[in-house]
Amino acid sequence: MNVVSTVDPRDGRRRETDLRETSRQELAAHISRASEAAEWLAGIGRVGRAALLDEIAASIESRRADLVATAEGETGLGHARLDFELTRAVVQFRMFGDVLRDGGYVEAAIDHAAETPLGPAPDVRRMLVPLGPVAVFGASNFPFAFSVAGGDTASALAAGCPVVVKAHPSHPLTSQASGDAIAAAVRRQGGPEGVVAIVHGQDAGLALVRHPAVRAAALTGSLAAARAIQAAIDERPQPIPFYGELSSVNPIVVLPAAATERAGQIADGLFASFTGSGGQLCTKPGLAFVPSGPAGDELLGSLRDQVASAGGAVLLNERIRDAFVEGEARLERAGAQVSARPDIGSATGFTVAPVLLEIDISRFSAEIADECFGPLMVAVRYDEVADLDAVLAAVPPSLTGSIHAGTDDDRAAVRRVADRFAATTGRIVFDGYPTGVRVSWAQHHGGPWPSTNSLHTSVGATSIRRFLRPLAWQGVPDWLLPEELGDGFREIPRRVDGRLEPGEPAAGHDPGGDAAPG
Template sequence: MITTTDPRTGRQSDTDLAPTSADAVADLARAAEAAASVLASRPRQWRADMLERIAAALEDARAELVATADAETGLGEARLGGELTRSVVQFRMFADAVREGSYLEAIIDHAATTDLGPAPDVRRMLVPLGPVAVFGSSNFPFAFSVAGGDTASALAAGCPVILKAHSAHPLTSARSFDAIAAATAAAGAPDGTVGIVYGQQAGSALVADPRITAVGFTGSLSGGMALQRIIDERAQPIPLYGELSSLNPLFITPGAAIARADTIAADLFTSVTGSAGQLCTKPGVAFVPVGDAGDALVDALADRVDEAGAQVLLNRRIHDSFREIRDRVLAAPGAVERARGVEDAAEGFAVAPTLVETTASSLGADLVEEAFGPLVVVVRYEGAGDLRRAASVVPKSLTATLHHEADEIDLARRLTDDLAPWAGRLVYNGYPTGVRVAWAQQHGGPWPATNSQHTSVGMTAIRRFLRPLAWQNAAQELLPEELRDGPVPIPRRVDGVLQLAAVESTP
């Protein structure tokens, strides 16, 4: 029997859900394989309509979904309501992207005589991979779980999706899946378009199933590595798109510390403690200059941490891991506990926000371990050289943030050059928490942040679940509509020239 736990109290309850058997996993994979060819043959307009039906179904179920997720995560109705809106928006944006069609990367090179001699007609575009396994994450029960961006982008690509429900919010996963399944059925999607499994063994069996063509995963580094080991044992390797571990360093220049110490302290506190610090983009280490301005900034940050109440973490595993990592960080040479909020509550999975201070010369690997929760390490540095040396100790991350003033552009440029190979997104005079869903977004980074060069947020996330296919000397009737001669409503590159989408004229 699958159980659910209220993280505010630690009390566990039974559900009507059961672990999925190996035979049931195989049945779902077979159904997804059968659905894949049907989905690939459906027109883009139909697929876009299906995505919008899913968005509407999630919106219709909003009250039940938010209440269920709050009972299982303790994240609060305001945060969860906003997150569900993000999920709804993602499905609608992917619907727009599917209609617009540039994601197909359609290219036509007509037969021609070239400098290398006669050349055949070649046409190329991206096509769906096939059935995709998506693992829900604990900290985003909507936007990175069953109703999340991996599901939306895979369905947008034309791939069936089998979801692995997260053990920390099984009822939220089930209710989200019910809404999605009802919407796909109402759209006339084939059986097997979406499926869901419960339990760790079912998740392992799903990844091992030869019909699965890709895996989307947001979670711990150890969890991602475990899935990779299963993939390595498959006869046919497949991509694992994993978002795994990130410290997201934040750098404050001397000028920024002088100009806005208190503002940065207040906003940094909010960024570190938002959602109890359980965000993949939480800044886990902040570099602050020595001197009076830096002292004022750290003092203001410490005051806020000291006054902070205990914060509820998502589950016992995250709670226990946070406390272990916090103890290891505090035991590291040169580490000083500068501030700690209200101590852990007697019941449930609450922890105290904590501020640790050290110096750039003391910074080592034992001080830059990701702590999933409200912990930040402040590193005091003396100059640009000191800062750049200390920054090299920090593992590569999803983001790197730089606070600077207008008269420090030369310093900011040098730091940008240093940080560009170290992160997937550079943030200036802001905070990395809060990821915009947009075409330009890059939510990924060098290892160990992720294990691929793709983003898991934004419209280009669809690229993960597509592969290129070329047609050579094919009859027009054998080509996809997007590659046939004549005007088409998508942008294409034809004989080397980029052409905009053809627009029908109105009489």
């Protein structure tokens, strides 16, 4: 099989690794072991899986220095960003331990046998159970939080599903090192080899989702990658759910009074949001609607100054760099003009200059609303808030929509923009910026298409729901029921005969709370 290579995007140098692309035989062995590991994950139960997730978090934390250094050499994202991202990965595993101990996620419901208006009714009990082995595709822009040690892996393991991760070619060594950290934790908990496995190579990734034992797939990545994965899934006799978080332009609307009250502050926030991490975040704002007039001029003047004095941004790989260059040219052909771009001289590796483009709302078109992944944002100038109605209707659905409003902005106008975003996004941000996705119980990271499934989130406690399915037991003897459905079990919230009963956690149990921001 082909040797797996890695590239340092800071200088573009490629070097070979000791890794090889995964063969069909190796893939089959990984999936076979994963199927066996599903029994072990089921056998240790919720509390056992919570202990496993805590052990994984500790294992990743103990290897922090080596993991961050490896990722820095493969992504160029910088030590501070990667160190923070590794903390996010650790937090996610611990949060799902809390989700498991809380137990409400199983949605346990019990309807005892009873006489009803429709006659005698049987005893029926229902809860959510794991799907089985799942495929996770690592993301290029998050070597920890959306890759081998990411939230998809954490939520799938919490659900009781073994995971086979297709490593992203932008960071194969980081993926392998993360997998080693997880495997060490599994061994310490007495678990088998197949709880988490890693495969390399595009062919292995597509063969993975075709395998009949794989029961779901998750991706944070490009539209092209999603279409290839979906095409492979479509070849299966039995379809499986595919959870993809894909492109997103994440529009921001700055209303007139907000620009008047805090032009400089908003400019600072916009600059940090669209250039942070090289603009390589799925929540990066690609469009900012800024009012015409002196306040909007002040805002954009400040933003231009910051962009013009910025340094170069290192992009993750050559493909992303080339797509960024082509995307900027495409937007300029569509009518957007360069408002600010620093001179970064002769850049090495995959380094590009951040770009601020500008266009009048009268020239806005669907092409202007296309995502350009990287440090680029288009400022759209408008005269009247009413002008936004038709233009926002032409902006494609996104993960987020943000509104900056001032004390004198008309509430009806604010509500009109909010209602538009409620229909087309998964998260509305008010007087803030979409980047920096909080890892918490209330978070939703998803949306209408191009999210492949608008019912679920890929971040936060409820992302576990993607890897579960409902199962009902009718007239089943007590000894055969899961413990969560037994009459004497009181440790988790359950709906019994139509009434919600709060759980009574075991003595000394702390149900946990909010996780740190991500």
